[in-house]
């Protein structure tokens with residue numbers, strides 16, 4: 001078994017805390033994404049797990065074996081941890097095949113493992129004799145994963161491996177990588193600043209903010225119940241509407257709705273989280289309840305600023321529509337949403 005456990009890990013650089021009491025368990029054979037803004041400490045966490053650097057405090061263990069923070073530290077090359085960097089970092093003077101076998105003992109380099117692991121990441125044998133510069137960015141990233149998987153590591157760490165790829169290639173490469181990881185059942189951590197990528201990657205998402213894990217759990221649960229308004233906003237288009245909580249229901253200018261989760265710890269002003277998928281906006285309604293103050297169109301998505309009811313406070317809405325031409329600033333419209341809300345302090 002290769003469950004990875006990070007316990008209470010702290011790291012400073014030049015007196016500045018970069019990781020603070022980070023605790024994270026990645027069960028054997030599962031996939032976790034760590035998502036956070038630039039500078040939040042994601043790469044530092046991976047570097048400590050890989051053994052490129054040591055924590056100031058806390059422990060890291062793999063399959064019950066202490067790697068760091070105990071009485072002794074296991075050096076990087078003995079941890080059974082594979083690492084894939086943002087740009088793949090393939091050796092330019094070695095062929096694809098030579099790159100893939102690089103981490104294998106000399107005796108294993110001529111084995112069927114090269115073809116096996118290349119097939120796993122959808123790299124055909126015809127590419128094995130090429131040099132990295134003769135591959136596309138997506139192929140290079142898949143070769144980098146093959147190189148990391150070849151020695152059969154217990155854990156693979158992926159540090160923003162798709163960020164240099166353009167949108168189409170990115171989606172394809174991500175699917176190929178997930179399929180390869182699924183087949184090899186290797187414990188994996190992906191670091192990314194892309195929320196969609198993090199939510200779709202695997203079994204667990206951990207949100208890191210200012211060097212702390214602010215929430216972790218299965219992606220669907222975390223998306224359904226972000227513990228703070230900040231996390232809700234970070235994870236995707238979020239609409240916050242001022243509300244009052246009465247008898248377990250949220251009352252907004254748009255009516256009463258059931259509360260799915262309530263994150264207030266005291267009374268006082270509250271706001272309800274609504275996702276765009278819950279919204280309908282009728283721009284031709286005979287009984288409007290809102291006015292569009294400002295509008296920005298991004299393809300079929302509209303970013304609207306509206307005032308609703310007698311409330312002067314503008315609310316920002318994201319709305320997907322097949323008819324964006326029907327909307328314009330200054331127009332009156334009827335805004336309606338269905339389903340429950342998550343409530344936060346305003």
Ligand SMILES: Nc1ncnc2c1ncn2[C@@H]1O[C@H](COP(=O)(O)OP(=O)(O)OP(=O)(O)O)[C@@H](O)[C@H]1O
Nearest residue numbers: 013014018036037038039040041042043044045193
């Ligand atoms: N070796 C180092 N010496 C000094 N400061 C460092 C070092 N490594 C990282 N830092 C600082 O620690 C903070 C976190 O860096 P880290 O690379 O872990 O963030 P990140 O979340 O991976 O960011 P990005 O998404 O931009 O790669 C940053 O402020 C960075 O400048």
